[in-house]
Amino acid sequence: MSMKRRQLTLLFDKEKGLQLSSHKLLPDSSFRAEDETKLHSLKAQIQSHAGINSDLAGYHTSSSSTIMDQVAVNVKNQNDVPTPEDLGWIFPPVKPSKHHACLHLPASPTSTSSSTACESVSDKWDRHHVRMPSSKKNKFVDPITKEIKSRWRCIQKHLSTSPLTTPEQFQAAVLSYNPRYKDEWCFEGLFDYCQHESFRSRDFRDFQDRRNQFAKLTPKIAKLVTNLKDVCPFAIPLLQRQNNQSITLSQAQLQDTEKKSSSLSLTAFFTTLPASFLKVESELCLRKPNLPDGVVTFQRQALRDNQFPDWQNYTMPLTKLKPFLHGTIEDHGIGMLQADFANKIIGGGVLHFGAVQEEIRFLICPELLISRLFTERLMDNEAVIITGAERYCSYTGYSSMFRFAKDFHDETPRDKWGRRKTQIVAIDAVNFYGDPEAQYSFSNIQRELCKAFAGLFVKYSDRNLTDRSPENPSFATGNWGCGAFRGDPELKSCIQWIAASCAKRNVMYFTFNEEKLHHRLITTMEMIQVKGYTVADLSRFLFLFARHRKEDSDMSLFDFIADQICGCILPKFDFEEDRKDGQGKETCD
Numbered sequence: 001m002s003m004k005r006r007q008l009t010l011l012f013d014k015e016k017g018l019q020l021s022s023h024k025l026l027p028d029s030s031f032r033a034e035d036e037t038k039l040h041s042l043k044a045q046i047q048s049h050a051g052i053n054s055d056l057a058g059y060h061t062s063s064s065s066t067i068m069d070q071v072a073v074n075v076k077n078q079n080d081v082p083t084p085e086d087l088g089w090i091f092p093p094v095k096p097s098k099h100h101a102c103l104h105l106p107a108s109p110t111s112t113s114s115s116t117a118c119e120s121v122s123d124k125w126d127r128h129h130v131r132m133p134s135s136k137k138n139k140f141v142d143p144i145t146k147e148i149k150s151r152w153r154c155i156q157k158h159l160s161t162s163p164l165t166t167p168e169q170f171q172a173a174v175l176s177y178n179p180r181y182k183d184e185w186c187f188e189g190l191f192d193y194c195q196h197e198s199f200r201s202r203d204f205r206d207f208q209d210r211r212n213q214f215a216k217l218t219p220k221i222a223k224l225v226t227n228l229k230d231v232c233p234f235a236i237p238l239l240q241r242q243n244n245q246s247i248t249l250s251q252a253q254l255q256d257t258e259k260k261s262s263s264l265s266l267t268a269f270f271t272t273l274p275a276s277f278l279k280v281e282s283e284l285c286l287r288k289p290n291l292p293d294g295v296v297t298f299q300r301q302a303l304r305d306n307q308f309p310d311w312q313n314y315t316m317p318l319t320k321l322k323p324f325l326h327g328t329i330e331d332h333g334i335g336m337l338q339a340d341f342a343n344k345i346i347g348g349g350v351l352h353f354g355a356v357q358e359e360i361r362f363l364i365c366p367e368l369l370i371s372r373l374f375t376e377r378l379m380d381n382e383a384v385i386i387t388g389a390e391r392y393c394s395y396t397g398y399s400s401m402f403r404f405a406k407d408f409h410d411e412t413p414r415d416k417w418g419r420r421k422t423q424i425v426a427i428d429a430v431n432f433y434g435d436p437e438a439q440y441s442f443s444n445i446q447r448e449l450c451k452a453f454a455g456l457f458v459k460y461s462d463r464n465l466t467d468r469s470p471e472n473p474s475f476a477t478g479n480w481g482c483g484a485f486r487g488d489p490e491l492k493s494c495i496q497w498i499a500a501s502c503a504k505r506n507v508m509y510f511t512f513n514e515e516k517l518h519h520r521l522i523t524t525m526e527m528i529q530v531k532g533y534t535v536a537d538l539s540r541f542l543f544l545f546a547r548h549r550k551e552d553s554d555m556s557l558f559d560f561i562a563d564q565i566c567g568c569i570l571p572k573f574d575f576e577e578d579r580k581d582g583q584g585k586e587t588c589d
Helices: 033-050 151-161 167-176 188-195 207-226 260-269 280-284 357-364 366-374 436-440 442-456 489-502 515-530 535-551 557-567 575-582
Strands: 007-013 017-023 069-073 100-102 139-141 148-150 245-250 295-302 321-324 337-342 382-387 393-396 403-407 423-428 475-477 507-510
Touching: 139 151, 148 151, 151 167, 151 207, 167 188, 167 207, 188 207, 295 366, 295 442, 321 489, 321 515, 337 357, 357 366, 357 393, 366 382, 382 442, 423 442, 436 442, 436 535, 442 489, 442 535, 475 489, 489 507, 489 515, 489 535, 489 557, 515 557, 535 557
Parallel strands: 100 245, 321 507, 337 423, 337 475, 475 507
Antiparallel strands: 007 017, 017 069, 139 148, 245 295, 295 382, 382 423, 393 403
16 A cells, blocks of 8 residues: 655754654555665765764654654754855946946045045936935925925025924924924924933933933034035935936045935935934934945846746756854844845835834944935835945844944945945845735745845856855845744745855855744755755745645645655646736735
8 A cells, every 4th residue: 555645744852953753644554664764864864964973863763553753853053153255346346327326436446536426417306316405496385475485495594593402493493394294293202202211211321311412413413414415416316116226325525524325314314305204213323433434335126037047947056055043144144145124115114113124224224224215116026235334333122122232333344445345135025914824825936036036146247256156145144024024934944045046145044043943944954955956946845835735734844845855756846837826916015
């Protein structure tokens, strides 16, 4: 009698490590000798590959109908962190072109001259550019006199003459040049911050300290805002949908001490930019005694249909994936492409009350906030890559427990164009909050593969790649879209591994102290790599699982992969049929 399909589960036991267990055999099923041989062989391969002493791994079989066939992997404690890499060598030059707007041009790498402002249209008021507050076309109607006035002159007048040392003075100044929002805008958060003892109590700052800090900081911000026209006199183009476009801004002008990126941020703080209002908490991250003098590049990358891999027929081997139980992307992804678990509107809730992965990254690296000013909503085939952003502060906690801790001295080296060798990629996962089961459909798996690849893909033709394998820096990532968006970490880890392999990158995967996921990921990864599976093989596992999930919603992806590997079967799959099933179905926002 042929043996029924066995359901395999990965069991975590703190004393024994991980166990790959085959159980739930039907009473009439029998365990064949070849099955036991396969399990013995797989166990030996995994132990050899992982450098595990066979005496530490338990293995048990029984001929009864309740047999428990186990392959145990004693996973080593991996408290180490990734080895830093050097990704700066892959950066394209900061050079003005049709697709690269350099609003500040650094000196040539071989030149001793100072950096210079790049020629650009000084004043544009259209749908292709940011409507700058200093534009001559920025006007409003005075509600009392009914006169048409220059908003910029009003901004300069009130910010240069008002004391701005109290929340009341701040509110009056902001509403003076935004009179139409007098009954709409709420300043309660600012008042609470400065006046209430109970507001986010910190050991090092009571409410009196907050009032004093506000009175000291706000006039300095106002001075920067009134100098905006001198610091950034150019029309900033929008990074619009389906356009491959880059913008480079300076961190500081060499003949001045004002930061361009922070000047724009601070201008937004006074609500002089379109629909922008920053939290006071984020402005604390901008306080730094020695202002930097580099540049930051914002790149929107949109891939065409013919640039995406044919996942199920891509026979290249999988790159390395290394899980880390501890550590964070920003602290330990040094020299790697670092993931921003983005919202399709970049920055997510950073200007409101959000304080999860993306929002925290934007707060500790506040130059990232500027991307919200000119980046349109991301489409499914797009990503934003930000090169050179500097970190300004450390933090503690997460979500409602997030707190500013202290200033951070960023010692990341710069590339030859003055950019920090830090590169962040914003990729937005689908929000499955209302229907988590939808993520296992063929169309949504395909969507997430394409989204991840859109951010990881690199196309530079002037590189010498002979001494590097894989060609591109590693991808530092983690549980992308697995928090509020309800993504499945097992599925998302495999999706990112496939996309990174196609983009010729290794994966450094931070599980953020999720011990069970860490060990399950290590065991599954070892099984896949021991077998020498390719991108096509792992892709097939995912698409097969999409079909299987319809019949068995209790089985996890890693259990399913273990079942397939131990059975040594890769069944054929009608991709075209399932692709048709997914057509016309939109993913969740």
